[in-house]
Amino acid sequence: MKFLKPAWMTVGGVVLAALIFPLFAPKTVHALAAALVQVTNTDSNPVPTTTAVPAQPYYGSMQLSGYGAQSVGPGTGTLGITQIILTNDGSAVAEVNIFAALLSGGTCAGTNNVEAATNPFLVLRVQPYSTLVVPAPTPLVFSAATGYDNLPHTCVAASMPITGGSVYVTVNGFVN
Numbered sequence: 033m034k035f036l037k038p039a040w041m042t043v044g045g046v047v048l049a050a051l052i053f054p055l056f057a058p059k060t061v062h063a064l065a066a067a068l069v070q071v072t073n074t075d076s077n078p079v080p081t082t083t084a085v086p087a088q089p090y091y092g093s094m095q096l097s098g099y100g101a102q103s104v105g106p107g108t109g110t111l112g113i114t115q116i117i118l119t120n121d122g123s124a125v126a127e128v129n130i131f132a133a134l135l136s137g138g139t140c141a142g143t144n145n146v147e148a149a150t151n152p153f154l155v156l157r158v159q160p161y162s163t164l165v166v167p168a169p170t171p172l173v174f175s176a177a178t179g180y181d182n183l184p185h186t187c188v189a190a191s192m193p194i195t196g197g198s199v200y201v202t203v204n205g206f207v208n
Contacts, residue, residue, distance in 0.1 A: 112171030
């Protein structure tokens with residue numbers, strides 16, 4: 033009798049292990065996970081979809097001189113800036129503000145129509161006679177902002193209100 037009880041325990045353990053082991057096998061785990069997260073797209077229960085970025089490449093440039101602001105941009109849509117390049121031609125450090133522009137009228141690419149700034153707002157300093165490259169690991173998003181003309185504009189603006197000078201600004205990104 034003493035011998036039968038451990039034998040039955042051993043047989044029961046082996047049978048239990050044989051039943052449980054396949055549950056931890058990779059194929060079984062993947063099959064269970066796939067069954068639990070399967071998504072179906074039906075008319076009564078649609079799966080939401082969005083347009084993938086990037087949609088259309090964008091490039092814009094501005095030549096800043098003095099203290100005024102300039103803007104560039106697609107005008108509509110959402111602009112994702114992935115890189116800003118600043119080149120300082122002057123002999124002093126230039127402090128450049130990069131921001132979303134609120135326009136008084138007209139379109140992007142203007143020099144006298146930038147009235148105010150909104151987010152995103154960056155302050156960058158460029159050493160004399162040098163180039164500063166600012167990569168954005170995730171795009172800086174510029175959405176359409178309603179300006180003082182009550183129209184939405186998607187514009188990136190740059191200015192040097194403190195230092196003045198001569199700086200060439202290039203923005204690269206994508207428009208959705």
